[in-house]
Amino acid sequence: MIKVAFAGVNPADWKIRAGHLDVAPFGLELPLTVGLDAAGTVVATGEKVTKVKKGDRVVSGTNLFSNAKPGSYAQYLVVNEQRVAIVPDHISLESAATIPTAGITAWQALFASDKGGLSKGQGTKILINGASGGVGSFAVQLAKWAGAEVAATCSSANLEYVKSLGADLLIDYKTQNIRDELIKWSSNGIDLIVDVISADSLEDPVGLLRKGGKLVSVATLTDDGDVETSIAEAKERGVTKVLAFMNDLNFGEEIQQLIDIVKVGNLKLPPTEAYDLDNVVQAHEKLETGRVRGKLVLRVK
Ligand SMILES: NC(=O)c1ccc[n+]([C@@H]2O[C@H](COP(=O)([O-])OP(=O)(O)OC[C@H]3O[C@@H](n4cnc5c(N)ncnc54)[C@H](OP(=O)(O)O)[C@@H]3O)[C@@H](O)[C@H]2O)c1
Structure with a gap:
């Protein structure tokens, strides 16, 4: 279980919220909590989890064609460890939340x-x-x-x-x-x-x-x-x-690969503009303009 610090904001989120996407073909039912990407801290692990431990800083995500449902606009998120990558100390959780989708x-x-x-x-x-x-x-x-x-x-x-x-x-x-x-x-x-x-x-x-x-x-x-x-x-x-269409079959590994490229200095994570989760309406209004440079993220308290 991850205590979410930042949720990434993606166009799919507002398209679902505004009813532009028929969610049924994706096996999703309304109402649902939107949000595909999350970065935060592990607060609990299941018995068989070996990849992460309590206290680890991690990033994770899902997509629409997935056995894991959206829901990262939340304080806590339960995910399979295969979807998780460890965030090194020099990368902020705010920046890490830009990576998955x-x-x-x-x-x-x-x-x-x-x-x-x-x-x-x-x-x-x-x-x-x-x-x-x-x-x-x-x-x-x-x-x-x-x-x-x-x-x-x-x-x-x-x-x-x-x-x-x-x-x-x-x-x-x-x-x-x-x-x-x-x-x-x-x-x-x-x-x-x-x-x-x-x-x-x-x-x-x-x-x-x-x-x-x-x-x-x-x-x-x-x-x-x-x-x-x-x-x-x-x-x-x-x-x-x-x-x-993005697939999330090897999500954890692929996210880790990108983090490794960041570590050696060949990839800069996009600039972020952070909104408090309470201000999600403004974040969506901004993303819907199609004019965002880099990424928007939501700060979850
Ligand atoms: N199928 C999938 O699996 C999948 C996964 C991820 C994303 N997507 C989709 O991919 C699209 C892009 O996602 P995103 O997160 O990159 O969106 P985004 O961050 O909202 O993209 C906004 C950027 O697009 C630029 N832009 C707008 N119109 C443009 C044009 N005609 N030519 C060149 N640049 C233009 C804007 O720059 P200016 O202000 O300079 O115009 C702005 O910086 C969305 O439709 C999203 O739903 C699909």
Whole structure:
């Protein structure tokens, strides 16, 4: 059992709360306590638990397609030890709460064999569409860590921030033409697009890719377009399109892997803005604008 100090706030939380997601297909029933990510301190363990002990600082999470239900907007959370990673002393629990959903979604979108399939050191050219939010902040840095060349879209307000994440080519999606900038950067097309915005945020994304390239669209569950048709059309044009859903099968291990990359200095956790749990309404209102840089978290007392 974890005494929650900070709960991560993710777009899925407000989409559930606002009734945009039919929760039944995920095996969830209303009413429910929202919240996928939590960081805090272990206050009790079951008899068979070996990985953590009382007093350990930990981070944990779940997702919608999971045998563990949401519920991290709470003072206490009971989780399986396989979903838990230890937070080292130099990482605050506030920062750790940013990792599970955003970090692992980015990790899997880039590296999972059924998604981006990126290997380290291939010199791949990647576009991260939506680089300044939760998922994008991890994706840019992890792609750089893997040795890729990274183009990243953001608005002018976030150019400096996205540059600080290590992006090689910054494209201001409000004032620049994304296609023109990418063609100047890589005339034969790029290898991989990770799109965390929506089906229609890029004009003809398949046309930006080289033959054999991949388009990984992180599923928004509200704005994914006609998925079957777009996957079939991409295939006809020699490109693989994947609608990506984070899975939490190896959550604890994958979160630990990200923490290890943080430890060696190759990943900075996103900047946070913390709200008291009592002010969750304001946090959701802010996230719903779609303008958050980094991550919002809730401080649980
Ligand atoms: N399927 C899954 O398993 C899964 C998992 C995690 C997340 N998701 C989904 O992935 C999406 C992204 O999640 P997130 O946590 O990264 O969201 P987020 O943190 O709320 O993203 C906000 C960021 O998006 C940027 N943005 C908005 N419109 C943009 C555009 N047209 N082009 C480029 N950047 C734009 C904003 O920057 P500006 O202010 O500069 O515009 C802002 O910094 C959400 O729809 C979420 O539900 C799905």
